[in-house]
């Protein structure tokens with residue numbers, strides 16, 4: 071059984087403790103803790119900079135804060151699928167002063183690594199190999215790995231396809247500071263990106279400006295290639311309906327990310343209807359028209375594996 075709260079019966083009193091025993095039968099002699107509000111810290115315990123409230127979170131706004139660097143570095147390595155560099159090593163990097171900014175990861179030597187506690191030669195070699203394999207990356211990966219809140223891999227890919235180079239993107243950030251609208255429009259002209267996301271991205275890039283400049287020096291960020299039609303779902307149209315485990319927008323972006331086209335209504339020209347719970351009239355119509363219906367899991371399988379049907383291959387004369 072999963073424990074759950076059924077009702078709140080108010081504060082405990084001394085009488086609630088009377089006659090209580092430990093599991094081994096010993097009488098419980100504890101006292102009730104004093105009531106008091108939680109004292110919310112106003113400054114970062116690590117760098118003493120002012121904390122800001124963001125929804126339910128308290129955040130240190132100092133981008134150079136060591137505590138932030140550990141998190142940012144961990145995220146960076148995860149996003150770039152660098153095996154063997156997790157939070158523990160990121161902490162070691164920070165505590166030893168070896169890597170206090172992400173760009174320093176790319177100037178680390180084997181000797182540096184071996185100076186860390188419990189670092190064996192084999193692990194050091196592996197870590198260097200992982201670091202080296204991430205020296206060249208496309209713009210989409212770079213944007214994603216920066217860990218800007220709200221900007222996942224799908225959105226990063228859309229932005230990268232539009233902006234092509236990191237230089238063009240940072241130029242747009244400069245413009246955004248001078249004339250918000252123009253730069254915002256550059257992003258909102260992309261299908262799937264709204265004003266809020268555009269602002270989140272620009273401000274996220276803006277506060278990471280120094281970090282990005284350092285990374286541009288250390289890395290080779292390659293131009294994003296024109297790939298909207300090379301994904302696993304390219305050539306197929308999709309319509310998404312019903313309740314899915316992710317938001318409908320996220321599912322649509324995942325489809326577009328693989329080159330699929332997303333439409334809003336069911337017709338005989340539709341290749342696939344992705345139907346979640348309570349799909350309703352679109353499902354009925356798709357079944358009537360003989361449109362293939364996919365559940366969410368099958369869609370994920372298609373994205374992860376390959377589209378097995380002939381819908382992805384170019385239409386032959388017989389299809390017309």
Ligand SMILES: [Zn+2]
Nearest residue numbers: 114117130135
């Ligand atoms: Zn801090």
